[in-house]
Amino acid sequence: MRIVLLGAPGAGKGTQAKRLAEKFDMLHLSSGDILRAEKAAGSELGKELAKYMDAGKLVPDAVVVGVMAKAISNPAASKGLLLDGFPRTVGQAKVLDAQLARFNTPLDLVVYMDVSADVVVDRICGRRSCPSCGAIYHEKYLRPKVEGACDQCSYTGQLELRRDDTEEVVLRRLDAYKAVTAPVLDYYKDAGAEKVLCVDGNRRPNEVTAEIVAQLQALAT
Ligand code: AMP
Numbered sequence: 058m059r060i061v062l063l064g065a066p067g068a069g070k071g072t073q074a075k076r077l078a079e080k081f082d083m084l085h086l087s088s089g090d091i092l093r094a095e096k097a098a099g100s101e102l103g104k105e106l107a108k109y110m111d112a113g114k115l116v117p118d119a120v121v122v123g124v125m126a127k128a129i130s131n132p133a134a135s136k137g138l139l140l141d142g143f144p145r146t147v148g149q150a151k152v153l154d155a156q157l158a159r160f161n162t163p164l165d166l167v168v169y170m171d172v173s174a175d176v177v178v179d180r181i182c183g184r185r186s187c188p189s190c191g192a193i194y195h196e197k198y199l200r201p202k203v204e205g206a207c208d209q210c211s212y213t214g215q216l217e218l219r220r221d222d223t224e225e226v227v228l229r230r231l232d233a234y235k236a237v238t239a240p241v242l243d244y245y246k247d248a249g250a251e252k253v254l255c256v257d258g259n260r261r262p263n264e265v266t267a268e269i270v271a272q273l274q275a276l277a278t
Contacts, residue, residue, distance in 0.1 A: 058083060058277065059138045059162060061153075063242055064170030065234045066227065067177035067184075068258045069265060071193065073170070074141035076266050081273060083137030086128050088145070090191070092116060095124065113226035115145060115233050122152045129156060145238045150245070165276055167245045168269055170258035174231060181227045185216035 058081060062070040071087060078085035096103040096110060102120070109116045125143050144150040157163050183196040189212035194201055206213045221230065245253050254272050256265055 058165045058273065059140075059157065060273070061140045061144070061164055061167045061245075062142075062170065063167055063238070063245075064258055065172055065174075065177055065238075066230045067181040068170040068172040069180075069262060070141045070170060072262050073168075073266060073269060074139055076262075077269060077273065078137075078139045080270065081137055081139075081277075083139040084131060084133045085139045085141065086125070086134075086143070087141040088121060088125055088143035089141075091124060091128055092121070111220050111226075113221050113229040113233065115237065118146055118148045118152075121145075122149055125149075126152070126156055129153075144241055147237075147240050147244045150241050154248075164252060166272070167242075167253045168272075169242050169253060169255045170265070171255060172258035176259050177231060178224060178227055181222050182224050184222055185218060187212050188214075188217045 060077070060083070062074055064070050071089075074085050074087065077083070092106050092110060096106045106116055106120070115121075121143065125140075129138065129140075140153075144153050154163075179197075180195070183198070185194045185196060186192065187194075187207040187210060190207060190210040192207055192209040193199070194216055201208050201216070205215070207216070220226075242253070254269070256268050258265060
């Protein structure tokens, strides 16, 4: 199966992607994680990426499609592919379609997670992550079992707020989303509405997972 998860920042794509990739044994590619790893490596490309990412701006298509095309060509993608955060512009969606068409492996489903702006700000501004393993927490909704330690790895210390998770930057990311990512949904709807599943992402993560899993199981049979 090849799936794209679409939705505003904070819609819950990362949480759902991890669960779905594990359940259906798919390669999970998060463009945000891949770009952050490149940035952390401090390469010339990484320094260029930081200018966009820290400001909450989208990285130019030419850069992102190159990075993602390489990741998608990983042989592990043949077992199944779950894309999270990519494509984010119609241009990226077209390049992805062309790449998948070359291998005769079109998308099976686009999952659109709809979420309101106030929910996004509340979720993102409270989000904290483990600097060692990347596990995600929330100040109000998901604190680690032991304060000052990660549940998933041996890290002890402060959990981090991502530089682009401040309210000011989140609002800018939402504007970018409305201007250039929302049209990606229309692009996929025009391409074949039966391929798009719209879910209400304002609900609890378990309810959202259950709805998507039911749909994927129906597709797999
Ligand atoms: P995310 O973790 O998905 O919220 O992505 C964090 C940041 O990485 C975004 O705000 C962008 O600066 C950049 N980014 C991630 N995916 C893309 C993409 N598909 N196109 C352009 N920029 C991206």
